[in-house]
Amino acid sequence: MKADPIDFRDRAYAPPVRTRPGGQLLPQRALPVLQQGNSSACTGFALATVVHWLLGAEGGTAEPVSPFMIYSMARRYDEFPGATQDTGSSLRGALKGWHKHGVCRRALWPREPMPKEVPEDPRDDWWPDAMRRPLGAYYRIDPRALADMHVALADVGVLYASAMCHGGWSEGFGLQPAAGGAGTRTLWAIPQRELAPGDGGHAFVILGYTHEGFIIQNSWGREWGSEGRALLRYEDWGANAMDCWVVQMGVATSQHLKVAESASLRMPRAGKVELATEERLRNHELAPYIVNMENNGRLSDSGDFRTSEGDVQALVGIYLARAREQWKLAPDAPVDIAIYAHGGLTSEADAARTAARWIPALYERHIFPIFFMWETGLLATLGNIVKDLFDGEDTRTRGGLQNWWNTRLERTLARPGTAIWGEMKENGRLISGARNGGGRVLYDSAMKSEAFKPGRDRIHLIGHSAGGIVHCHLVDLLAGLKWKFHSVNLMAPAATVELFEQKLLPHIQSGAVRQYNQWHLSDPLESADSTCRPILGYGRSLLYLVSESFEGGQRTPILGMQKYLPPGLAERANVALHAAQSRDTQSATHGGFDDDEATQASVIRRILAAGAA
Numbered sequence: 339m340k341a342d343p344i345d346f347r348d349r350a351y352a353p354p355v356r357t358r359p360g361g362q363l364l365p366q367r368a369l370p371v372l373q374q375g376n377s378s379a380c381t382g383f384a385l386a387t388v389v390h391w392l393l394g395a396e397g398g399t400a401e402p403v404s405p406f407m408i409y410s411m412a413r414r415y416d417e418f419p420g421a422t423q424d425t426g427s428s429l430r431g432a433l434k435g436w437h438k439h440g441v442c443r444r445a446l447w448p449r450e451p452m453p454k455e456v457p458e459d460p461r462d463d464w465w466p467d468a469m470r471r472p473l474g475a476y477y478r479i480d481p482r483a484l485a486d487m488h489v490a491l492a493d494v495g496v497l498y499a500s501a502m503c504h505g506g507w508s509e510g511f512g513l514q515p516a517a518g519g520a521g522t523r524t525l526w527a528i529p530q531r532e533l534a535p536g537d538g539g540h541a542f543v544i545l546g547y548t549h550e551g552f553i554i555q556n557s558w559g560r561e562w563g564s565e566g567r568a569l570l571r572y573e574d575w576g577a578n579a580m581d582c583w584v585v586q587m588g589v590a591t592s593q594h595l596k597v598a599e600s601a602s603l604r605m606p607r608a609g610k611v612e613l614a615t616e617e618r619l620r621n622h623e624l625a626p627y628i629v630n631m632e633n634n635g636r637l638s639d640s641g642d643f644r645t646s647e648g649d650v651q652a653l654v655g656i657y658l659a660r661a662r663e664q665w666k667l668a669p670d671a672p673v674d675i676a677i678y679a680h681g682g683l684t685s686e687a688d689a690a691r692t693a694a695r696w697i698p699a700l701y702e703r704h705i706f707p708i709f710f711m712w713e714t715g716l717l718a719t720l721g722n723i724v725k726d727l728f729d730g731e732d733t734r735t736r737g738g739l740q741n742w743w744n745t746r747l748e749r750t751l752a753r754p755g756t757a758i759w760g761e762m763k764e765n766g767r768l769i770s771g772a773r774n775g776g777g778r779v780l781y782d783s784a785m786k787s788e789a790f791k792p793g794r795d796r797i798h799l800i801g802h803s804a805g806g807i808v809h810c811h812l813v814d815l816l817a818g819l820k821w822k823f824h825s826v827n828l829m830a831p832a833a834t835v836e837l838f839e840q841k842l843l844p845h846i847q848s849g850a851v852r853q854y855n856q857w858h859l860s861d862p863l864e865s866a867d868s869t870c871r872p873i874l875g876y877g878r879s880l881l882y883l884v885s886e887s888f889e890g891g892q893r894t895p896i897l898g899m900q901k902y903l904p905p906g907l908a909e910r911a912n913v914a915l916h917a918a919q920s921r922d923t924q925s926a927t928h929g930g931f932d933d934d935e936a937t938q939a940s941v942i943r944r945i946l947a948a949g950a951a
Contacts, residue, residue: 340426341581342502354900359488363547365487365545369394371557372387379406379409379461380426382409384500387555391888392496397661407464413429413431440469453648479584481575491545501556501570501575511558521860526569552569553568593615602661613698621642637776650776655783655788661701673704678709678799678805679808680801681803681804682832686766687911749901760866763804763807770808803880810838814885823845824948826853829858831898833898836894857917857918869929
């Protein structure tokens, strides 16, 4: 396992001042002794033991929770994206996973791989069940502060801990049971040994203490130590301690329970989707409708929104079927399905906020949402480059210097910007172009789904900024596989006119795309857009920066810029273009389209009109 790196956001434990704890504290309850086997999942097994203790403190017999879910969520926040090797995790990673996703019953996630299929009955689904067991407060304890650890044990009864594991630990196997079982007088004490090359960290729980050391419970089965427990002497802990945390169960509020009991998006009021107000719960509700992708278009296995092939299959299978049932559609009735791809400036948190605006709005109008998340954080990356290149300079511009600064930035950022933008464009292409890309996985899953019928159901695309690049490639792929699109709706698309004319325009002309709709800024608004100004000091829109700088430093026509609209496009019968500001869009900036209410309403109107045509 890994030690917790320093993080100044951790909340330090401050022990309450009251009567000193007793000279010893013995565990008053028996706990299941877990067996992690040959896996590196000690953080998951130890934290599951903590949860068992905390649930048992509430009275009654608690159903075992899944150490495999805990460990999987821990790796989500500890590993590099795409990492597959089982290298362990940190205590903080496991706590972060519990904090964001809860913990489910072991019966729902009984072994190490994540369950591949989503059950028809939501009561058998680990994802909503985990919301019933939220994490409450959690505090980091300085492992050198024995007095703080004693107080925390007296308060809560259990600590989540880790230490370097030397050869003395392995001497706990095959011991003869001592008379009296695992009582303190007969508790096996781990003999302290010197650390050897290859010795690593290990997670366990602390359940009490004596004058000699801490009483721990391990996850190596009852054959180890005194029926799974041992005494870890203070000297050994002092020499080898890594991390220590005290935690408590959170309160499962009415919102937690509503999310846990819901088979789909909740619509308690006629026609209105209700999302939880708390961010973690809200993200939990949105996650089934999100296809999250990482580098090279692959499905993502890290971050708040992890997507597996099974998740995509469930999205176009189970969740689509539930939506049809919720909307009371007849078996032969078509359903509108909209695939949304967000812009290229977006972090995961920003993408989640966009999803929270668009997924409910579409769902309320009986349009089934599929949200492509492929966050890039482009603007923050560019901001760091500008900071490094212009260190010490005041990048704020005044008066007539703005145009000079714009040109300077465009020239200076041409090389790094082209590299970053090129990588982002390649990721957008590979969502469709790679065999394991999210777009191809979606197609394969849909074609195997009993809930989806390509000749019956109506496909729509929605894209903002670089999402237009994604959809140019997606249309070309899926049209080649005989899919048809009732509408393609792009807001300020960042695709080059050349890409549009190669990948999308032929399908508009052939009728594979029945209706193409575009929303963009007028050129005066584009020229005065302030989206990039706070970070870059740039006084024009992102599309100007792309056009003037990020395409190899050569001025390049961009589809979403009014001045570069392809000749004759506006005259086509199946094309509608909307320039801001107007009834159809009130956005005044490039980044404002996806949260502009007028634009959203216009997009939805166009989708419904295309479906009814």
